[in-house]
Amino acid sequence: MGKASTRLAAARTWWRVWLVLCGWLVAMLVMASDEVPARGDDAIHFGILPIGSAAESREQWKPLLDDLSNRLGHPVETISVSSYAGLSNAIADQRVDIAFLSGRLAIDAVARQHMNVVAQFVRSDGAKGNVAMLLVRVDSPIHMLDVMLNQPGKWRYARGEALSVTGYVAPEAQIFAPRGLNSDTFFRSVHIGNHQNNMLAVVNGEADVATSNNPDLDLFQHNFPHESGQLRVIWRSTEIPCGVLVIRDGLREPLRSRLVAFMRDYGKGGDAAAASERARLARIPDLAAFDAADNLVLKPFIDMEYTLQRQQARHGRWVSDKARDERLRQVDAQYRQALARLRP
Template sequence: MGKAISWLRRSQARVAGWLALGACVLLAVPFSVVATEAPPVQPNEPSIHFGILPIGSAAESRKQWQPLLDDLAGRLGTPVTTISVSSYAGLSSAIADQRVDIAFLSGRLAIEAVLHQHMGVVAQFVRTDGAKGNVGMLVVRTDGPIRGLGDMLAQAGRWRYARGEPLSVTGYVAPEAEVFAPRGLNSDTFFASVHVGNHQNNMLAVANGEADISTSNNPDLDLFRRNFPREAAQLKVIWRSTSIPCGVLVVRRDMAEPLRSRLVAFMRGYGKGSDATAAEERVKLAQVPDLAGFNAADGRVLKPFVDMEYTLLRQQAKNGRWVSEEAREARLRQVETQYRQTLAGLRP
């Protein structure tokens, strides 16, 4: 138990380091920049840097997006490079360091980009099944001792937890806000050990007996079933969150015109229409799990994420240990103020 707590504290320190975004540095995060087949970049020639939110591995995510990005480079006649990282914090740091012109983000990552990193929401992810959002999950082994959420909650300090980064909505915010905080619990202290990783690796850890519970979501679980059918057959879902809105595209506000407008128009129109070209584009879109296209949107579509974060912070303030009731009330007032300021910052 002592080793687990020591390991957890070291992990928390590393996460805290990642989130020091003002440093604008990628800390121990694999970082790759891969050029498309666009024409070679000439001196002073504009280019587009596309940031890819990791789904599965960074290499896999890059491969999924590449056909669309090749079309983007060809249509705009502008070289496109991908900024492909292995963590949410790594992508946020790349955006803060102005390495990214356009990115596909979700939740807290998108809010951070809009409020503090000079990005603006231009479109929202459209799912192939028409659903308005995704669902966060907690996953365990089918043959394991945890039969349901009650079994997990009944034995504090026993289980090994594999979750997402603090910037991940389904990997951290949703289960924290809807499972742990309402019960006065904190996942970082509830479990025997906590490992932070992506959904794919976390589910593999559960399937291989290296963890007892993993966070996930429906797109990542579907992808996991395709890539690891034998391991996926050993897993079951014991909890599902409320619906979480789909991710968004953000574009750098100070990107030069008319390139910015042409980029936004391309992404919003890609795969739409009834001609053969649009049909081919929809096939390329489908290579990204559950992606059918992008609808025009602005920062207001992020309000549900802000509401979830607000709920979590209020619950943590109410249930936390404070030196006095006055300190608790001061924290609650701070949460209210931050909530109103964040909503104001999302308005176009």
């Protein structure tokens, strides 16, 4: 009986320990779930591509988004991140209802993340395009693009993320790949950051060449007037379509239609209210309006990506001509698939 009692007491002790452990585990799971706030059904989640810093982008968009919230009667939560990859992940996790994106991010959102283009940005001069740039210090020995290209391994490069059209894709497609070069191996060193920090790196002598675009350069000139005077443009791309607004397929009606109508109509008209809206739009660098658009507006980005991939395949090192030709056929097939996804 003594041994049986001992075994019973031990079993009870282990049972109590088990209950405590279970309770602790449940508590930890609850705490973990609390760390990621649940989406409110009533809120509109607006993703903002970072221009400058994430904090600057939020501040620039805030007056417009306050109007959106008041007009539609829904709170607006901004998803403002410091990187393109961060915004892409938020879209993939379905934490974004509507977003401002540039070309490659928008292509991924349409092709893989159940979103569609509803509007395109119009610049303050009425254009619907930007240009990518390469910048150096005014006192740089790189007087022109050929000087840079004729000295591989000498210069330090500050570029955008691989998802950035003006920070990576355009310079790669229009400068490096046609010459059989890859910027990641051409330069002595490569630093990846946003346009503002890359331009500051050139000004401060931490990089020799930086990528940017005209809206970001305009913003840099406004925020850093002294430093911007120390920069010089040595290359400009062909015109690249402006960024777009994409909206999640599953956003319920009539909220979806009201949201699209608000963005497309914002700042348009001749009355005082529209004039006030245009003033709020002007807080966002180089933005004047949102014009109606659909997925087909992304075709120039797909064409640029296709050109880049074909050039990289043609100039790459391959074990055989057969391997190269197979890669080219794969690039062609992916291009056709990408175009097919743009069609309604």
